[in-house]
Amino acid sequence: MPIIHHPDDATLMSFAAGSLGEALSAVIASHIDLCPRCAAEVRQMEHVGAALFDGLKPTGMSSLTVASLLRHDVSVKAERTETEVAGGIVPGPLTRFVGADLDQIPWKRLGIGVWHYPLPLSPGVKGDLRLLKVAPGQAMPEHGHGGAELTLLLRGSYRDEVGTFRRGDVADLDEDVEHRPVASLDEGCICLIASEEKARFRGLMARLVQPLTGF
């Protein structure tokens, strides 16, 4: 099944620019791991960044020498993480958190027919990143929409006013769009969901969740 719903070009650009927050970036990185079209767009958008970067007026460096620079042992961050073989269930960039198998995730119950698995963000980072598993026919829990939100379907499907979302599809909705997706009747769905602000599950869900997780 081809991917139909891609992130907004503006979201991809922000990712390429390095200006998209960590949680939202995790969703885009996972999407482009599954979507060659968007991977190519991001590459092109990086050329835009390079052109702007190249046009910057240089700022003189102090009188350093290359040799002293190279003697100074700066530890380099980890190399790119190993990507799982194509067709793996968990997108490559996520495997360092949850392994390669969605069935091995230690889900925590969030409410009736809804489970979640929060993913860590860097200390002090605003936002929210979690995997969500929703039982067949169950409505997705409502997040408080404060700021941008991205959802990537990883297994199964859901439907909302926009259409049907399947593996690899991304819902990149403006924050004022009210939507209430429902997981497919046959298999439910698992998705990766990120928001720019801290998630607040509303209504009944909030009352169920808040004492347990301290949202």
Added chain:
Amino acid sequence: MVQLASYTHVPVSACAHGMTSSTSMADLLQRVAESGDAEAFLKLFQSYAPRVKSYMIRQGADANTAEELAQETLMTVWRKAALYSGEKGSATTWIFTIARNLRIDRLRRETPWQELPDGHDEEASADPSPEELLSQKQRSARVKSALAELPADQHEVVLLSYIEGLSHSEIAERLQLPLGTVKSRMRLAYQKVREAVEDLR
């Protein structure tokens, strides 16, 4: 690293800005990758470090931090040159992405989810042919002229996103614009760039 000894007292200074020749830079990078050529690295350093420093300052770093991050960006170039395969991306794009990820890591203290384009996942050859280098050069020139021709309001949001490091909502706040307007200006700007390079893809 031993062969660098003779450069110990060579001062590194800024060079003229703008329009880094992507072909010769790719060539220098290749020399660093293949033989750890310190002279080639020195030239890369002189060409790129002052611009990375400017980038970091625009992203909110103080001068000392910006200088450290510029050094570290170029150190990463030195260490990872072998990973760079002269692919369809130019040397400048590769270095930009290294600087971008370092900024996310150090200035924002977030985990960069962006991968560096290493060329391994593309159909490019490790040793770019003259045709590939030519199209890199053409693409870079066309991207630059497309950006130069953007209406001021579109250019502004693109610059704020890439160079000042602002999110869409921060740009909206800075410019007192609706979020949707910021996003549509970003999209329009990108459409023009895409049209300009369509036939090179």
